[in-house]
Amino acid sequence: MAEVVHMIDSEVFLAFSTYATIVILKMMLMSIMTSYYRLTKQVFANIEDTTLAKTTEDRKKLVRSDPDVERVRRCHQNDLENIVPFVVIGLLYSLTGPDLSSALLHFRVFVGSRFIHTVTYVMALPQPSRALSFGVGLCATVSMAYRVLTTSLFL
């Protein structure tokens, strides 16, 4: 019994809690960045958002697509597709009682790779910088999933 409670109150779980919160806040920043680009470039997805334009004709013109806004949105979508798996598998991994050093390595590599991924994506840096940061994050999650499945497989 003490063992299980230890797992939930452990330094591993505190570390997971910290890194998961940081990387989720980073993902939420993408929403703010999308809004910022939409407002500064006057590019909207909904007619009711174009309140600053005067005539109906002008308002309709602001409902359009823009390469920079689309880029930020793709980056946000990639975050959703990768950070959600990290959070779910990281939580289960934390409960399997891994070494603190090995858990910290996984969390730091993943969170670091996602920050680099965002910078490479938004600034359109030359490949393979973005592909590498995506791949490193994926490997960290798969490595944690491997531990979850090998320590607590129950089909």
Next chain:
Amino acid sequence: MAEVVHMIDSEVFLAFSTYATIVILKMMLMSIMTSYYRLTKQVFANIEDTTLAKTTEDRKKLVRSDPDVERVRRCHQNDLENIVPFVVIGLLYSLTGPDLSSALLHFRVFVGSRFIHTVTYVMALPQPSRALSFGVGLCATVSMAYRVLTTSLFL
């Protein structure tokens, strides 16, 4: 030890469990709403979904885009981008042992703001109604993240 177990079996955790389930069910309703609009307006994303049309020519015409369907899909996407962070951070926040009253305030404000957000989005109500409901939900999540990071930071 008793303290940790208390946290998981606490009224705060039960409240989180209830509000998280309600807001996730609301998000799942968006899938049903998309299907409803697609069927009633005969607007499909895949050729194999157009089974009611007779000729191949007619079927191809039904694979198209529609402003109302796209609006519901954007609302669904915004739910994903905001409800997932709430669920992750809300779970970790519940484990930090907050006051019941302050936890309930966060959960109710967030869930309420998302219901209002959906109504304002789907009915295209004038701004800033949608922006405000989005912002209020974001603040509730950020406020919980602040507590998680201040009570259990472990880098």
Next chain:
Amino acid sequence: MAEVVHMIDSEVFLAFSTYATIVILKMMLMSIMTSYYRLTKQVFANIEDTTLAKTTEDRKKLVRSDPDVERVRRCHQNDLENIVPFVVIGLLYSLTGPDLSSALLHFRVFVGSRFIHTVTYVMALPQPSRALSFGVGLCATVSMAYRVLTTSLFL
């Protein structure tokens, strides 16, 4: 106290852990599949990804849309919209102390339905195969949500 700890260390929780990890790994496979289609069909979303083309003119032509890539992306999006609710509600459901047999039924039906959904979507099998697999997964999640709300409602 022993009861709560039992819930977290129980076979139900191990089963949830296993099935959640499997279905999340399946979802992550969609990222790989998208990359595979983009590379083999030379269809890219970003100008910096078209490194194999020589001239700027050739590179711009590779930033385009393709029906097969879009199909895989829609399948991935549907996974996000359905697997995230399963994971959240499944975790809360596991903590309500359900029978092992009934929990396994829910997890197996959901995970099975999502594998079938992916096959029907990617291979464009005739409807209602995809609609049925989507519906079966939805019902499994709603059934677990019903138990969460009836056993631990706290508003």
